[in-house]
Amino acid sequence: MDNIQSSSLKNKADVISDLKELLELVNDGKEGYHNAAEATESFELKALFSKLSGERIVYAAELKEHIALHGAEADNESGGILGGLHRTWLSIKGALTSKDNSALIETIITGEKAVIAKYDELIADFADHADHMELLKGQRDGIQTALMEIEAEETKYQQ
Template sequence: MESNNQVISDLKGLINILNDGKEGYDSASTTTESIELQGLFLTYSAQRAAFADDLKAHLHAHGGDSENESGGVLGALHRTWIDIKQALSSKEDIAILSAIETGEKAALEKFDKVLDDPALHVDHLELLQRQRTGIREALTEIETYRRRLEELNG
């Protein structure tokens, strides 16, 4: 029973950070004036929502329930998305991208911590690995955009 409680706790933590990522990307998409970045942010927002929905199914299978349906900055782990809200006030794409990088790195750390115990998450290990890869790919794309903008702005 103890291990099932840990699975529920881990899944809730991942769902929370995915919901925060979705909200962060939504906020970023309404702030940037770049059509290209708006599309990118909306794509990753939808991806995070789908990731969270997939994990909720596993959470329910383990007898858990997600209280965090819309994200938020309630947990210490995902307070990094506050940086995005601060960056949004500046309306600078480089600052927005940098803040998103911070949030994505926090998400990767959370996934890595959960994946450190693969036996505990055997029934959804492949899903977690696939989602982690998706976040890593998003982070790489965000970093590339930021570097490109930094080069353009000298």
């Protein structure tokens, strides 16, 4: 019976891979917010984006700690190449060049929703992620709060 149960669980490498994928997304967000803060001319948005970039630095450190607890190293300081999620954050660069705060905010909202979906996917996989569930839920809630702050700003810049 135990053998059947354990075969349905992810192995250690898969759990580490999940955490590293989140780390890449968190770092994508950190870089995206940092770039957005530098590009916008709005002092209010600059402050918000800088704060959110700082939060992602903390999230990355927490994820690295959990990856290390699973016996792996996580030297990733920058984002990754995860298809659509990464491209969403990269598209911020396009919005930055136009100095269009509305487009920038819209792009960030899309990215944040995608990241939340990834957290939700891992949180739903309780059996494999039980030992870091509190971390995942806390970071997911922080990203949800960030999304709500960004959405509140969106109405100010809609054309």
